[in-house]
Amino acid sequence: MISIGIIGCGAIGSDVAREADGMDEVDEIYLYDIVEERGKALADELKKARFERVEDFLSRVDVVFEAASQQAVYEYAEKIIEAGKDMVIMTIGALFDDAFRENLIKKAKEKKCKIYLPSGAVAGIDGVKAASIGGLDEVTLVTTKSPEAFGKHFDKRTVLFDGTAREAVKLFPRNVNVSACLSLAGMGFDRTKVKVVADPVIRFNSHKILAHGKFGRLRAEVENLPNPNNPSTSYLASLSAIAVLRKIVNPLQIGI
Ligand SMILES: NC(=O)c1ccc[n+]([C@@H]2O[C@H](COP(=O)([O-])OP(=O)(O)OC[C@H]3O[C@@H](n4cnc5c(N)ncnc54)[C@H](O)[C@@H]3O)[C@@H](O)[C@H]2O)c1
Incomplete structure (x- = not known):
């Protein structure tokens, strides 16, 4: 059983949370969104979810999904890794900053954490x-x-x-x-x-x-095809985030 945190309860975060809510392997889901009503409304809809600040839920989760913004990656990624937690980053564009990325990888090595980058809207x-x-x-x-x-x-x-x-x-x-x-x-x-x-x-x-x-x-x-909840996001991006969640809990690892 794992507990997960999700930062950003928009199109992708909501899709991941709904899927996780139905998975036997997921125990608890902690949601955070800068727009509190959005996170709280999603938490009310789900069985295993509650709304909490990242600083408050961090010690209780195994992995944190970022599905928010570059600002959220800059604000939380280092804290998540410092806390010894794995992280899934959807806003991969934040890693264009070479110094920021190299520092994060170095910290993850020290803490023996994984940083997952889903393939998102592309194949190959x-x-x-x-x-x-x-x-x-x-x-x-x-x-x-x-x-x-x-x-x-x-x-x-x-x-x-x-x-x-x-x-x-x-x-x-x-x-x-x-x-x-x-x-x-x-x-x-x-x-x-x-x-x-x-x-x-x-x-x-x-x-x-x-x-x-x-x-x-x-x-x-x-x-x-666009995500029904956000036309500027491809639906495949949500599905790739869910595929990474399944990869984390599944003993059978398919593909690389
Ligand atoms: N890797 C890919 O191929 C791929 C594809 C699509 C989207 N994305 C990225 O994934 C992220 C989520 O996409 P989406 O379509 O779900 O977006 P969305 O706009 O539907 O949802 C984003 C949510 O994050 C919240 N948010 C923004 N900044 C925040 C912060 N600092 N702290 C907490 N919450 C914050 C917003 O209030 C919103 O509810 C975006 O950054 C987007 O660029 C990546």
């Missing part, structure tokens, strides 16, 4: 991670959305950006979590290429990963 992270051990020559993320998603109008497919992941996230902050996860799995922020495309033909946001290396060639594409 497992392959890129394995391939990086043999050596990668090139990794590219192609994100394609309708022109309206960028507040623009184009009659034909138009490449809006072609550069490194580190540059891309400054210009397209909505791509930040996907780019960060891919960069950390493969070649890092300065060698991972990102292409952002506006295409009037497509209906769904798509993320395509292309990788070349000693292993051969990989091509993985997802066409994402």
Whole structure:
């Protein structure tokens, strides 16, 4: 049995909490949201959940899910690891800060804690991670959305950006979590290429990963449907967070 904490009770946090509430392996769920009414309303809806401040529940949980914001990662991640607890980070973009990330990893090693980064809205992270051990020559993320998603109008497919992941996230902050996860799995922020495309033909946001290396060639594409509770979040992101929760409690570990 494990107890979990969840920071952020929006689309992803609520999906994880509802799933955890129905799992035999989960004993207690502690919820926190900066908007108290949101966290309390979710706690009222669930059997095993209660609303508490992070500082108050930290000593009683095994793992904390962050599904809130970059600010929440900067505010709580170190405290969680210092307390010797594992952490799942959805706002992976916060780890673009090299000094912050390296310090967190160092602390986690000292405390023997794990920091889980779900694959979120993309597919293919497992392959890129394995391939990086043999050596990668090139990794590219192609994100394609309708022109309206960028507040623009184009009659034909138009490449809006072609550069490194580190540059891309400054210009397209909505791509930040996907780019960060891919960069950390493969070649890092300065060698991972990102292409952002506006295409009037497509209906769904798509993320395509292309990788070349000693292993051969990989091509993985997802066409994402939005989360019913937050149209700007892909539903797959919630499902990947839930998959990580199941991985934590399951003796059978599938994939990497
Ligand atoms: N890894 C991925 O592929 C991926 C995909 C989608 C979203 N995300 C990230 O996951 C996070 C959650 O996404 P979501 O769609 O559930 O968002 P959401 O807006 O639906 O919910 C976020 C919740 O967190 C709360 N919150 C914000 N800052 C907080 C803080 N400092 N302390 C406590 N609570 C705080 C908000 O009040 C809100 O209820 C976002 O940061 C988003 O960027 C990652």
